[in-house]
Amino acid sequence: MRKVVSSGQPTIKEIAKRLNISVSTVSRALHDHHSIGLRTKARVQQLAAELGYERNQTAIFFQQGKTFTIGILLPELSEAFFSSAISGIEDTAYSNNYTVLLGQSHDDEAREKQIIQSFKQHRVDGCIVSIGKNTRNYDHFEMLRQAKIPVVFFDRIPDLPNIHAVSCNLESGTVQAVDFLLKKGHRCIGMINGPEQLVASKERAAGYIRALGKHRLKYDPELIVNADLTAAGTAAAMQHLLKLKRKVTAVVTFNDYVAMDAVQYALKQKLEINKDITFVSYANTPVSSYTAFPPAASVEQFPYEQGQAATNMLLDILNGTLALNDYQQRIMESQLVLHT
Amino acid sequence: MRKVVSSGQPTIKEIAKRLNISVSTVSRALHDHHSIGLRTKARVQQLAAELGYERNQTAIFFQQGKTFTIGILLPELSEAFFSSAISGIEDTAYSNNYTVLLGQSHDDEAREKQIIQSFKQHRVDGCIVSIGKNTRNYDHFEMLRQAKIPVVFFDRIPDLPNIHAVSCNLESGTVQAVDFLLKKGHRCIGMINGPEQLVASKERAAGYIRALGKHRLKYDPELIVNADLTAAGTAAAMQHLLKLKRKVTAVVTFNDYVAMDAVQYALKQKLEINKDITFVSYANTPVSSYTAFPPAASVEQFPYEQGQAATNMLLDILNGTLALNDYQQRIMESQLVLHT
DNA sequence: GTTAACCACGCAAGCGTTTGCGTAATTGGC
DNA sequence: GCCAATTACGCAAACGCTTGCGTGGTTAAC
Incomplete structure (x- = not known):
């Protein structure tokens, strides 16, 4: 048989041989099994400590299937x-x-x-x-x-x-976010959402619509745009929103990165943040509070x-x-x- | 023997039994060993695919000791x-x-x-x-x-x-940083360093001292303060630096978080960032560019x-x-x- | 004194895989 | 037609550990 590179690690077999007892006894002694005499237990445990014995987890994983x-x-x-x-x-x-x-x-x-x-x-x-x-x-x-x-x-x-x-529950968080904007007087609120198939996107959209419903406002599908979360995609989304007839004064963005990209775009368009346009986002960065133009509020997701x-x-x-x-x-x- | 919960996963033993060959043949067939006939190889590999056979890595880990x-x-x-x-x-x-x-x-x-x-x-x-x-x-x-x-x-x-x-090589990066500040005219440059025993701290200090030496400026030990990287520790360090007789006009901070904390402290003292005081830091956050008062420069550590x-x-x-x-x-x- | 209970330990199987060696059967060279 | 090489496979050990069961020996109960 090929001699596998012995890692030098002592095994229970080693201990058994040195103490002239069987491996099963050693195994049980190390597990504090009741059927092992106190003297034997002590001898085993001491020798194990001396040798720096450590159970081979890979063997146990294999044997236990866990x-x-x-x-x-x-x-x-x-x-x-x-x-x-x-x-x-x-x-x-x-x-x-x-x-x-x-x-x-x-x-x-x-x-x-x-x-x-x-x-x-x-x-x-x-x-x-x-x-x-x-x-x-x-x-x-x-x-x-x-x-x-x-x-x-x-x-x-x-x-x-x-x-x-x-x-x-992004839906309820979104409701809170849109509520917040509505209470601040915004009436035309855009949303830069994520890819359509994500549940997270669906929830955001649902929350948006529900918040409008609560305030008996009608929902314009043009205001929600699905983007791909890249800087370019966000810019395109912003362009779309700012081109609309009704003037968008607030935007809910999919996350902080999208928010920051959107802010960049808005600044390029000479818009004043928090005046011409307000952003609300979903928190995913701990340093957003240090940001130059942080969103006015954000939905914390813990x-x-x-x-x-x-x-x-x-x-x-x-x-x-x-x-x-x-x-x-x-x-x-x-x-x-x-x-x- | 206790019947171990069979995960239902097929084993090479299974395949061997079904094909009426030995496990070693199956093992070798799956490894494309040269000593196995083409017909046998094909039969084994096909059955393995049918059964959705997957090697049990835990067994291999155990057996190979790797x-x-x-x-x-x-x-x-x-x-x-x-x-x-x-x-x-x-x-x-x-x-x-x-x-x-x-x-x-x-x-x-x-x-x-x-x-x-x-x-x-x-x-x-x-x-x-x-x-x-x-x-x-x-x-x-x-x-x-x-x-x-x-x-x-x-x-x-x-x-x-x-x-x-x-x-x-934080030393050379630090030299670059201090060089940069010296070239901008700063003559009294503080450093908020990390815990003394860290190599990273020693390197920063060494770089600081070397940069001064290059410009034939003498080094004042008061200007380097070891802090614990907490907001409170940073505030204390800033307090120390700002109390010194010679007016500190620039500070090299241990990292971006320390920099942001230091900025906060400076703002509280009614100092104008990048005018009264300039910060240079070591980059460790991707969003520092979005920060309200980013450090004037930072040492990228990749x-x-x-x-x-x-x-x-x-x-x-x-x-x-x-x-x-x-x-x-x-x-x-x-x-x-x-x-x- | 017989039976039962318990204590302390050993035996050996089994987890799935790899691999050195042994061994038939086939082939090729001369 | 004989020996050697090659092909194609099987045997069994080994990796380290756990655990059901078996077995002597001691103790206690009636």
Whole structure:
């Protein structure tokens, strides 16, 4: 047999040999099993300490068919919103003795599929995922379902039946945002929304429409424009809004980055921020308060807490507290925060 | 024997039984081994596809004593600098078929030690770590060294001999920064530095002193103050600098967050930014350009590229291209970027 | 004194995969 | 037609650990 490179790490076999007892006794002694004599336990535990013994987790993972690992797949790790979420996920996973495998899709569907594949091969116990902007096909998640690997979707959740999900109630947050603008006297409010297929976009639009309804105002579809979240797309959207006959005096933007791009565009058009035009956004950067022209208000989405909630839901499934097919959608409340 | 919950995943044993051949043949067929007949190969591969066979990585990890996993330990996942770095690390790990285990220390030494322990138990092939602000004891890294688990330190590197490390040449960047201020006519330049024991702090101080030396100016130790990077600490540091007899007209701050805190303090003292006082900082947030009072210039540290470089160095060690005891310090050039 | 209970430990299987070696059967060279 | 090389596969061990079951030996109960 090929002599595998021994990492030098002592094994229970080693301990057993040195103490002239069987490996099973060593194993049980280390687990404080009741059927092992106190003397033996002590001897084993002392020798283990001396040798610096450490259980080989890979062996246990393999033997138990469980890895105490969760895969987390996000579109972009460097975005503030997601990195806060990761922080929340890692914190609660850590305190439950789980570790975190990481992958970023860069909004690329093929890469998303590959990472899910890799997670599956790594036999993760479960996944937390926020899908990419361009993902249209959900076969990879169907695979996970068949493999009985639980998935909790989070923030960017796909439009699928029977899923576990944690997200923010953007509809109500949007209602608050539009309410705020209406109360400040704005009557022609534009919205730069995200890609149409995202639930997040649908919710924003729904909130917008509901807020108008509450105030018995009629809704003009021209005022909501779906953009692609790039600077160019935002500029195009702004151009569209500013060309309309009714003068747009306020804009709700999909997120802070879009807001900042929109502000740039408005400034180029010689518009005065907060006078000619007011912006309200959805918070996803911690430094927006330091920004030159911050949005007048923004809808806080609590990414850290969302990450915690998603992880807790996943852990509940893994513990058996929550049944795998008891699909839950945890919807957290968003909150409008004024900056002026 | 206890019947382990079969995940329903097909194994090579399954395939072997169905085809009436041995598992070794199946294994070799799936690896395209030359000693397997074409017909057999085809039959195996087809059945594997039909059954949706997927190798059990945990078994392979265990058997090979290698996990194709690297642990990455950072102080704070939600900080822009680190999340960019993660992005770089994940990208290059991914394209080399490695996956990433994540941990954040929150600058807590005990937690840092626990995470390293967990990484070790998970039998990661190597680690990339940026140490916490408060870490004084390096026993956990000594453990890794003894276990022959390679570690590449990155950005916040400990003051230890014989380590692999990737960092930015903050000294030269600082020279550029101070040069820039001197050329703009500033003669009394303060520096809000980080905790003394950090190499990053020492480099900044050294650069500051070297720049003054280049211009034949004498160095006043009062002008460099070590702070703890909190808002309160920064305020105290600013207070100290502004109380000095010689009027400080420019300040080099440890990072953008410190800069923003310092700006806040200066504003409270009714100072006019970029007139009464000018700030230069070290870039670690992508949105500093949107900030109301951005630093006049900042030293870019290229976190994404640093992450890539650290990962590449680690992979070189794992591949055997670079010897484990051939300690390398890769120092990347920082670059002063003007914002005005 | 017999039975039952319990204590302390060993045996061995099994998790899924890889791989060195052994061994038939086939082929080719002369 | 004989030996060697090649082809095509099987055997079994090994990775480290857990755990159901078996087995002596001691103690307690009636």
